[in-house]
Amino acid sequence: MSDLLQVRDLHVTFVTPDRTVHAVNGVSFDLKRGETLGILGESGSGKSVTLRSILRLHPEHRTRWSGSIRLEGDEVLDMAPRALGDLRGGRVAMIFQEPATAFDPVFTIGQQITETIRKHTGKSETEAWKRARELLELVRIPSPAQRLKAYPHEMSGGMRQRAMIALALSCNPSLLLADEPTTALDATVQIQVLLLIRELQREFDLGVIFVTHDIGVAVEVSDRIGVMYAGKIVELAPVEQMVDAPQHPYSRGLLASTVHDGMRGQRLEAIPGAPPDLAEIPTACSFAPRCRFVQSPCLAAPPDLRVRSDGHLVRCVLAAA
Amino acid sequence: MDSALPIADRGGPAQPLLLAKDLRKHFPVGGGLLGRGRKVVRAVDDLTISVAKGETLGVVGESGCGKSTVARLLIRLLRPDRGTLVLDGDPVDEPHGITVNELRRQVQMVFQDSYASLNPRLTIGETLAFAPKAHGLPAAEARARTRDLLAQVGLDPESYAERYPHELSGGQRQRVNIARALALRPRLVILDEAVSALDKSVEAQVLNMLVDLKSELGLTYVFISHDLNVVQYLSDRVLVMYLGKIVELGPVEAIYGNPLHPYTRALLSARPSMDPRKRTHEAPIQGDPPNPIDPPSGCRFRTRCPFAEDVCAAGEPLLTETPAQSVACHMRRPGSGHSKAAAA
Numbered sequence: 001m002s003d004l005l006q007v008r009d010l011h012v013t014f015v016t017p018d019r020t021v022h023a024v025n026g027v028s029f030d031l032k033r034g035e036t037l038g039i040l041g042e043s044g045s046g047k048s049v050t051l052r053s054i055l056r057l058h059p060e061h062r063t064r065w066s067g068s069i070r071l072e073g074d075e076v077l078d079m080a081p082r083a084l085g086d087l088r089g090g091r092v093a094m095i096f097q098e099p100a101t102a103f104d105p106v107f108t109i110g111q112q113i114t115e116t117i118r119k120h121t122g123k124s125e126t127e128a129w130k131r132a133r134e135l136l137e138l139v140r141i142p143s144p145a146q147r148l149k150a151y152p153h154e155m156s157g158g159m160r161q162r163a164m165i166a167l168a169l170s171c172n173p174s175l176l177l178a179d180e181p182t183t184a185l186d187a188t189v190q191i192q193v194l195l196l197i198r199e200l201q202r203e204f205d206l207g208v209i210f211v212t213h214d215i216g217v218a219v220e221v222s223d224r225i226g227v228m229y230a231g232k233i234v235e236l237a238p239v240e241q242m243v244d245a246p247q248h249p250y251s252r253g254l255l256a257s258t259v260h261d262g263m264r265g266q267r268l269e270a271i272p273g274a275p276p277d278l279a280e281i282p283t284a285c286s287f288a289p290r291c292r293f294v295q296s297p298c299l300a301a302p303p304d305l306r307v308r309s310d311g312h313l314v315r316c317v318l319a320a321a
Numbered sequence: 322m323d324s325a326l327p328i329a330d331r332g333g334p335a336q337p338l339l340l341a342k343d344l345r346k347h348f349p350v351g352g353g354l355l356g357r358g359r360k361v362v363r364a365v366d367d368l369t370i371s372v373a374k375g376e377t378l379g380v381v382g383e384s385g386c387g388k389s390t391v392a393r394l395l396i397r398l399l400r401p402d403r404g405t406l407v408l409d410g411d412p413v414d415e416p417h418g419i420t421v422n423e424l425r426r427q428v429q430m431v432f433q434d435s436y437a438s439l440n441p442r443l444t445i446g447e448t449l450a451f452a453p454k455a456h457g458l459p460a461a462e463a464r465a466r467t468r469d470l471l472a473q474v475g476l477d478p479e480s481y482a483e484r485y486p487h488e489l490s491g492g493q494r495q496r497v498n499i500a501r502a503l504a505l506r507p508r509l510v511i512l513d514e515a516v517s518a519l520d521k522s523v524e525a526q527v528l529n530m531l532v533d534l535k536s537e538l539g540l541t542y543v544f545i546s547h548d549l550n551v552v553q554y555l556s557d558r559v560l561v562m563y564l565g566k567i568v569e570l571g572p573v574e575a576i577y578g579n580p581l582h583p584y585t586r587a588l589l590s591a592r593p594s595m596d597p598r599k600r601t602h603e604a605p606i607q608g609d610p611p612n613p614i615d616p617p618s619g620c621r622f623r624t625r626c627p628f629a630e631d632v633c634a635a636g637e638p639l640l641t642e643t644p645a646q647s648v649a650c651h652m653r654r655p656g657s658g659h660s661k662a663a664a665a
Binding site: 042043156157158159186187188189190191192194195213214215216217219220239240243253254257258259260261263264267268269270271272274275 | 383384490491492493520521522523524525526528529532547548549550551553554573577587588591592593594595596597598600601602603604605606607608609610612
């Protein structure tokens, strides 16, 4: 199966008169159709910046890019504005953490979905409304015809997120980008939305990149998980390998410090310290100041991504081949 | 009042540290001219809670269930519509009881938003010394107290006392908020989503610290969170809320090991599994929690409950004692008329 998306050595730097932030420092990965890649990281790790780069959503005049993002062979970083417009919401769709702010409050859900359908497919008004109604049925919103006439504030959080998924799927994208789509939802609603995304992904053979800070959520939806730290993927592996045998000290620390069943009374293995400031390009392993296993090579140069025999990728000098 | 000294226990270990009886708080919303047709959010409805000395009481529930309103009622940031608060035998804000100020000396609170909780124009040292000074501690002693507090929460006093909140990371700011809550040597600390905004690796540091402080200082916690795993980790007893009502209350082992209320069961099985081989295949319940304006009649959970029958719409289920826990469900009350209930 050929790759849907190829990201190679992506660097993203934000430059303002007073500050420079090296948000993404050399990220590479591939994604196939029908595959879900979970990107796991803490705030400031560069996971959302990586995701938004795929649609080039960052402000053009303040962002410096290098590397390559190829979607079905087309280079996103070289795309003209018109081609980008076709890409966004057409071939690539995105869903966000807060559907209440992602929708425009002064238009109904139906107006917003039909606008997208008409722009990308040139369908007539009537056809677009018919399609919008089918989409709401698809994401299992009850009484879809009435819901199309509702404004975003008239819906509950879970319904709004379903409506946003309907909007995202309206033009048959091949790639769905999900930026913490269930973080703002209640627990009993979160699981419903996760199951819906998983089901739609299978039904439409979508490639999905799912960004989250929640390991449990990443495990629930992903085929592979990439762990990001300080703008780099430090480990990338199939979900079973990542859960059973994380290799990078940061991934191990993250798993060990996540509270789950049966940890009552035990002391948590917290990672000391805090993530680094990204004002400088890292000249050593970014995790070294917090790492228990730090050695002199860690401080000499940023470690390369090593490929283990089972395909597991680890950016650590300690990782065995 | 000498705020330098911790407050001695009064009623003995069996007397609840804080007892809240029949607390009710309704918020009016909208409404037409002269308040006609006004609706109310029934945020907390006739809730009775007792917090035992030295325990951690976890409070869980989804958004809109009233858990934060409970926190604010317990420290009197909100005045209840009805109900009483009793702190170690002393009624609060009543003729023969203690004042609200005294309550707030003994009960302190830590909020979710670490940045909004700190005055941006005061240094960390000034923030921490503020309450002790206000309660009459001389400036020099307040400064010494500040240094102790910073050391207690794992921040170097030399380098942090002179800094401003914006110079700190989220985890460091939340440590400062915990230190601020401890400045008056309280007996009860209410933690309202206090670790929810922190990254996991930092959350673990703060949770370890909360466990240490509790045993060092003999504190009692009310720990409010939407994160069931963290509540399980920290709590001795757990209270589950749904739309302003207690649905289940009991020791942590009973609530997590043998939940009796259908809502508690749904909440627990909605947790992601952490095991890719045991993924969830079906959501335990459908739909969102209803709007707390106009909650369903009878049992408020009945609109999402797979076992709902006519009796659930007719009458509100009372909190019923079972051997291990208390639960508000018609199925668990003998003679309630529900087909799954035992005979009376």
